[in-house]
Amino acid sequence: MSGIAVAVVDDHPVFRLGMVALLSTLEGIEVVAEAGSAAHALDAITEDVDVVLMDLELGDGSGIDATRALCARDPGLRVLVVTMHEDEDSLVASLRAGARGYLVKGAGPDEVERAIRAVANGDMIVGAAVAAKAMTVVAAPRARSSVFRELTEREHEVLDLIARGHDNATISRRLVLSPKTVRNHVSNVLAKLGVPDRSSAIVRARDAGVGL
Incomplete structure (x- = not known):
């Protein structure tokens, strides 16, 4: 053609x-x-x-x-x-x-x-x-973090936004994902990091230089 x-x-x-x-x-x-x-x-x-x-x-x-x-x-x-x-x-x-x-x-x-x-x-x-x-x-491209290698690229993006203090609704808009998909990604991030809640995830992420 x-x-x-x-x-x-x-x-x-x-x-x-x-x-x-x-x-x-x-x-x-x-x-x-x-x-x-x-x-x-x-x-x-x-x-x-x-x-x-x-x-x-x-x-x-x-x-x-x-x-x-x-x-x-x-x-x-x-x-x-x-x-x-x-x-x-x-x-x-x-x-x-x-x-x-x-x-x-x-x-x-x-x-x-x-x-x-x-x-x-x-x-x-x-x-x-x-x-x-x-x-x-x-x-200044944002390179994928060398930490939390167990996370997928999408999960890294979600964790970065969590660490910046964004709620699920904001993450949904920024990544153009459905609220349900964001909830699933957040759950996967918490499970893979072995933390009980978002606050703990934020601490882990910022200690590792993510979301700063």
Whole structure:
């Protein structure tokens, strides 16, 4: 297939259809798949897709987890996150999951087109709305802690936010995870650290330099 084959993943039909309509007007770009959920995305996106436009909040899960799964399955796939979230945590989590670009919804048609062509070409691009945060991430990336090796990468992220004093609702928003998923991660963190509660986890984490 000539040109750039694109898949659009967003659980809001109006936004998804509007994006598809926009992309259909761009030369050399063809929408070959659509999905309204994480599960559908994993089924609908094949090796024929070059670029995925990925929302972070999906009805059945997180676009970050969907991005991680898709990139693990096909390392050559380019994911461009298109989201309402402008915070650093969502940006960092998206890039760690394998995304090659990050735009905030409301970006103009020209910016969307440039981003798609850039990531398809192997470049990394971040929209103007979060560019300053991106520079901070590039200049001082938060490396995974060398302690608590029993924790998964996601559990490290959760522990870091716990240690910073955030409650589950805030963690849910920042990592774009459902409240139930956050509760499960917190329970797993407490169990793996062998501590009875969040306060004890915070003490352990900060003693080890996490969340400071």
